[in-house]
Amino acid sequence: MDDLLRIDDGLTDDQRLIRDTTRSFVADNVLPHVGDWFEQAVFPARELAPALGELGLLGMHLTGYGCAGLDAVSYGVACRELEAGDSGIRSFVSVQGSLAMFAIWKYGSAEQKAEWLPRMAAGEAIGCFGLTEPDHGSDPGSMRTHAKRDPSGDWILNGSKMWITNGSVADVAIVWAQTDDGIRGFVVPTDTPGFSADEIHKKMSLRASVTSALYFDDMRLPGDAVLPEARGLxxxxxxxxxxxxxxxxxxxxxxxxxxxxxxxxxxxxxxxxxxxxxxxxxxxxxxxxxxxxxxxxxxxxxxxxxxxxxxxxxxxxxxxxxxxxxxxxxxxxxxxxxxxxxxxxxxxxxxxxxxxxxxxxxxxxxxxxxxxxxxxxxxxxxxxx
The missing domain is CATH 1.20.140.10 (Butyryl-CoA Dehydrogenase, subunit A, domain 3)
Structure with missing residues (x-):
């Protein structure tokens, strides 16, 4: 189909290369299978993540730590081509790069960045972002999930999150919680005792996407699990x-x-x-x-x-x-x-x-x-x- 306005003529050569590379990836790896994924309500996150990382699409607008450091238009073009395949794969890339990785890149400590960002950029580790709760969607400031320091300096995290993309396949969750110092973010490895995640089923939308509920039951985190540069909403x-x-x-x-x-x-x-x-x-x-x-x-x-x-x-x-x-x-x-x-x-x-x-x-x-x-x-x- 012809583009009457020739809008993509305004892209740079590099941006058109990203367009064509992403479009080819979708044509080869998504379109032949996505109808079945949607019908069966599955998404092969573990299989696709390394390939997306190899293309440089994970955290592509971030700099350092193995990220591509590309401009915003390039990232947008990639999102356009991914979602032309299916919203589920664009959601996976968005949550990985713009929510989980960006939170660590923008607000994390040097140690948190070094531990997680290179692996996430390569697709070796998957992230999710825990903000929305069952009773608090549009009003996240009223969240009930809370974290308290105990005498040892550790954080004790309790609560739940809802509608979390990648939640039950994630290796790390960025979790936002009420504290005595206001809302803070925490880098939570999902193998930590007290963490659990249940995939949400019977969806009629975003079926080719992993959507989960997260639960934190007296979950003990070290004092340095908090994102040091993020305070409040x-x-x-x-x-x-x-x-x-x-x-x-x-x-x-x-x-x-x-x-x-x-x-x-x-x-x-x-x-x-x-x-x-x-x-x-x-x-x-x-x-x-x-x-x-x-x-x-x-x-x-x-x-x-x-x-x-x-x-x-x-x-x-x-x-x-x-x-x-x-x-x-x-x-x-x-x-x-x-x-x-x-x-x-x-x-x-x-x-x-x-x-x-x-x-x-x-x-x-x-x-x-x-x-x-x-x-x-x-x-x-x-x-x-």
């Missing part, structure tokens, strides 16, 4: 901004995949003696879908350039996540209608993307939270409470 929220930026791009990939499937189907499916793409109503749907996808891509590219210039704000990322997740879901729904009954089968990617995008609309900040963030930026008035 600013730490975890800055990590979420990193991950949300990847979603801004990833949603474009899912939407593009649905549009491409719809164009291909409409130009080959014949009814009343001609391809359904020859009917005005179908062309109107396709045209509006392309307008939405192209505008979403322009938003992602603009935010990427702002990020590379060091000028991006959390409010701008909220705008991008809100707009692009909504556009991608609308695009998937229109594509499903063009494919008719075939649109609900896993022989085509549309219903899989459509179901996944229902989660994308919600996680890393719900649509309502991002609306209020944009509203506050416009009015100066806080409507969260």
């Amino acid at each position: 600013k730490g975890p929220l800055s990590c979420l901004s990193e991950a949300r930026y990847g979603i801004v791009w990833g949603a474009v990939g899912a939407a593009r995949a649905c549009l491409e499937a719809a164009v291909d189907y409409a130009t080959t499916r014949r009814q009343f003696g001609k391809p359904i793409a020859a009917f005005q109503l179908t062309q109107e749907k396709l045209a509006w879908m392309y307008v939405g996808v192209a505008q979403a891509q322009l938003t992602a590219l603009h935010l990427g350039r702002l990020k590379d210039a060091g000028n991006i704000t959390p409010q701008q990322i909220s705008f991008g996540k809100l707009a692009n997740a909504r556009t991608a879901l609308d695009t998937a729904r229109q594509a499903r209608s063009i494919l008719g009954g075939n649109g609900i089968t896993l022989e085509y990617p549309v219903i899989r993307h459509m179901n996944n995008l229902e989660s994308i609309l919600t996680y890393e900040g719900t649509q309502e939270i991002h609306l209020l963030t944009v509203g506050k930026a416009l009015t100066g008035l806080d409507a969260f409470r």
